Amino acid sequence: MATGIRISLPKATIQNNQLIKAVVITYKTLKEMIPSSSANSSNINPAGSTIQINSQIISISFYPDRYGNLSHPVRIIFENTNTIENKNTAKENVCAFWASAPSQCGWDSTGCRTGSESNSTHTVCYCSHTTTFSVITRDKLVQSLQIEVITYICCGIAIAVLALTIAIFVMHWKDVKSIVNVMNINIFLCLLMINILVISGLTAIYWKPLCVAISIFLHYIFLAAYSWLLRCAICMHYLFAKNKLAPGSIMGNFLTCCILPATIPILVGIIQVSRYGFDGYLSHYACWLSTTPPVVVTFIIPMILLALAALIYNVLTTTRASSNARVVYDYNDEELEINRKNFRQSFVVLVTFIMTSILFVAFTSTKDIVCQYIFAIISLIQSIYILLFYALKNKEIQMDCKSKAKNHTAYELKPTKGKSSSHLTPANYNNYEDVGEDAIYQEVD
Template sequence: MTKEHKSIMAEIYLQTVEKLMMSVPDNNDSRLWRENVSTKNLELDILRIPSKYSAVKDTQELQSRGNVLEVNVQSIMGADTEGPVTIGFSSYVGMELILNESFFYSSVSTSSAMKVNSPVITATVGNRQQHNLTAPVKLTLHHKQLHLSNPVCVYWKYQTSGSSWSPEGCKMLISNVSHTTCSCSHLTSFALIMAISEQKIPDDSALSIFSSVVVSISLVCLALAILTFLLTRSIVDVNKTVYLHLSLCLFGAHLLFLTGVESTSNKTLCSVIAGFLHFLFLASFTWMSLGGLQLLLLVRNLKAVKYSSRQGLRRRHLLPVGYGAPALIVAVAAVVFPSGYGGEQHCWLSQYRGFFWSFRGPSYFLITANLLLFTSVLYNLRSQLHGVNSDVSKLKDTRLLTFKSIAHFVIMGCSWALGFYQGLQVFRYLFVLLNGLQGFFIFLVYCLLNRQVRGEYRSCFRRVTRQTETSVPEGTETKDTTL
């Protein structure tokens, strides 16, 4: 639909619900009558007050999906009122996506993008679409997305030339992180318009170039690590499995993010890219945790001379956990809110209906788990090195082992915790640097600093050297440069 058609159809829907709330039959009952109706797409709270009802409170409160309407009864029931008065309060699911911020025309210029950040609600009295009151009503609306700023209370202004959101007759009383209370002098449909500021990071071309360089280096190191793990036959243990699949997930996630995150022109392709990014990043965090758990098991058994990394996690359990858990989360998220993948500016997860928590929740949990695992690794390493048997050949260089353990702070994804503090520029640079170095440290620790892998490298280099020497044509003379 066009924007005009959307507003017309939405208005018909809103007006139909208003008429529904006002269609309470008059049974001449002298008691208060109240009904709450909840469906998949809306919730209604209807209150019928008999004429000259003496027992009624001065203020009546109606609720709908966490939103609250407070009405002064005397402002709607004068001395000459005949017959009962009906108050209706409704909250809609998803209406804010249709009657969105594009219908708001502010006379105050602002550099921040605006967004409808509350459910659309309707408050009405009697059979009149808009009811002017002698005392204003209070509306408390909950925020769809936390940490947005500058709330503006608006109502839906019906106009033949084109309806829109308008702040006329409404003002903001109080606001916190999750709710805003408005005062309005009339009744109709309402919402909150707020400024998108928490995600707004100033453009930094230097950071963009720095990020591209670091991630490119990481992609090269990850590619070398993947080739090493695939072609090196001398290593057959759990570490190889864990870090091979971690490298594959990180390589796919970083490469897809760099090349496809801004492909928003094709909505279907954008949704697919967002879904794959969701899966790859969650899988990366899962494999980081598995690697941290394997490292902890290794460090706790340093005194066991016969201990091998093969005695840790079982390979047959790794793949179902490493890929099964992220796939389950993505599948559930896609079924619950399929339109949550993709966006207008980036192919990532939508902020609507808290959908972004399908990534943020699991990733926060795994980052916290990795921090705890890393702390436990350092504690066990410290206690084990004090009494370690000097005859254990694999511990001849304890400084190297300590360096490897510290490198796992990055490999295990603990540095992702810096993403919680993106307000300061220094944390943004540290975040990009440390997370971009994950691929470098994986290649360094598990390839370059691995004795078996270095032996494979030397053998491969010798074979290449011999092939080069034997490929020299016969009869070719070489100059004697011996002094």
């Protein structure tokens, strides 16, 4: 047999002890004469990119002729001309045969499959018919992440609920304006953007520059949300521990929670894309960080550190959020209950966000449908919780609504019975008899 090629015929090929002769022809220079772009069927190259012949070309035939598909496939082991070292590269080898058609000739893969035992130097082919075979190198087929219907529904509702919550805060901002609520609105905005990108931009893998931009922005939004949650946890701790807000200015909060979280995603994106290309930065399934190479650790490590710091501050705050705080720091019952409520709410949002972050990494890395379902459901529950407890049950917002309703009622005029004199027109006045002022007024002594 030709160097680098081995052929195995299954015993079932011979039926009724009939003598079968196999004729094998190898072509040394034929691949140089066939254009690399020759593809007769979309199943060999659905992406439409250039293909390349990566082995010798051989022809196999039987005598007597065996028409139709073989009951058991022929196994052919090819030696690859060019090796593919990394299994995660953008290229892959596939088994193909030369298909002749009246209108077009080219490579096709119908009836042939590539064996799982193939490696970087050899490709194993199983074909159920006999003709001319070779190994074709093509761009690896990308099976993008599928966003399920339940994810669209849950995340869509979450987007509407979070947008409504933000709108309520904006409408009543004069009454709810505070440092804590500034942090809350920024957290809500981050959650809103995450849900929007999950259902609209996560699967845009065929537009690589856009996909990189989406991945960088998602990376940033997640870290920004954790930064705001940590800042909120520190603020709650200071309220209970020292009876004052945490030190820091508006500019300081902006730098630590908006600017600083952007440095890691931008630097990682620029370095990875410039050194290893798009495939060295992006996941194979979605517009998210790659797991091979493990670019995703640049998100996981900061996420763990920020989440752990926020949880530690929440644990420390729990020891302070007791009845002793009212005695030590002269809180009245109403102030103490408001601070406790704010602490409980921020803790619930932190825990649910940690859960959704873990599930997000899981389903974008493995395409696990169960993780995607749980992510969508928890995101929906989280948004409803935020609307209910941060907005609808907010006492300041409720008091503002009652005050506006009361003022509106006070300015309304009560209706009078019968016709009002204002309904008289100038023409009506002409119908009245002029009796003079003396008939109307009587002088009193």
